[in-house]
Amino acid sequence: xxxxxxxxxxxxxxIVQGVGFRYFTVYQAQRIGGITGYVRNLxxxxxxxxxxxxxxxxEQLLAQLRKGPTGAHVTGVDVFWENPTGEFTDFGIRx
Numbered sequence: 001x002x003x004x005x006x007x008x009x010x011x012x013x014x015i016v017q018g019v020g021f022r023y024f025t026v027y028q029a030q031r032i033g034g035i036t037g038y039v040r041n042l043x044x045x046x047x048x049x050x051x052x053x054x055x056x057x058x059e060q061l062l063a064q065l066r067k068g069p070t071g072a073h074v075t076g077v078d079v080f081w082e083n084p085t086g087e088f089t090d091f092g093i094r095x
Contacts (some may be wrong), residue, residue, distance in 0.1 A: 003054040003055065003056065004054075004055075005052055005053055005054060005084045005086075006052070006053075006054075006055050006058065006081055006082070006083070006084055007037075007050070007051070007052045007081070007082040007083060007084040007085065008049070008050070008051050008052075008058045008061075008062065008079060008080070008081060008082075009048070009049070009050050009079070009080040009082060010048070010049040010050075010051075010062060010065055010077050010078065010079050010080075011042070011046050011047070011048055011049075011077065011078040012046060012047040012048075012049065012065050012068070012074055012076075012077050013045075013046045013074070013075050013076045013077070013078070014068075014072065014073045014074045014075035014076065015071075015072055015073040016045070016046060016047045016068060016072050016073075016074060017041050017045055017046075017047065019068070019069060019070075019071035019072045020069050020071065020072075021039075021047050021068060021069060021072055022039045022040070022041065022047065022093045023069075023093070024064075024068065024069035024072075025039040025047070025049055025061075025064075025065065026039065026091060026092060026093060028061055028064040028065075029051065029061055029091040030091065032057050032060050032061055033057070034053045034054060034057050035051050035052070035053040035057055035058065035061060035091050036051070036052050036053065036088035036089060036090055036091050037049070037050045037051035037052055037088050037091050038050055038051075038088070038091065038092055038093065038094040039091075039092075039093055039094070040093065040094040040095065049061075049065060051091065052084040052085070052086070052088060062077070062079060065077055
């Protein structure tokens with residue numbers, strides 16, 4: 001039986017804009033597989049990630065978000081777990 005899907009909303013804080021964080025996040029989501037949603041920069045300098053998939057896969061993505069790409073300095077990640085909506089067909093960058 002397949003694991004139930006969940007939705008994760010994460011706000012990544014620190015030096016996370018201008019360092020390739022969005023591209024890093026897309027790469028990680030695609031590498032893990034089975035994750036849909038988006039990543040985008042927020043006006044306050046943080047990055048928002050909204051992702052749906054199996055909890056285990058989202059936990060793997062979250063571990064990568066806490067590290068970030070070379071050049072990033074993540075100081076914190078606020079995570080919110082929610083019910084999935086099924087609105088996404090892939091994972092990409094929103095502008």
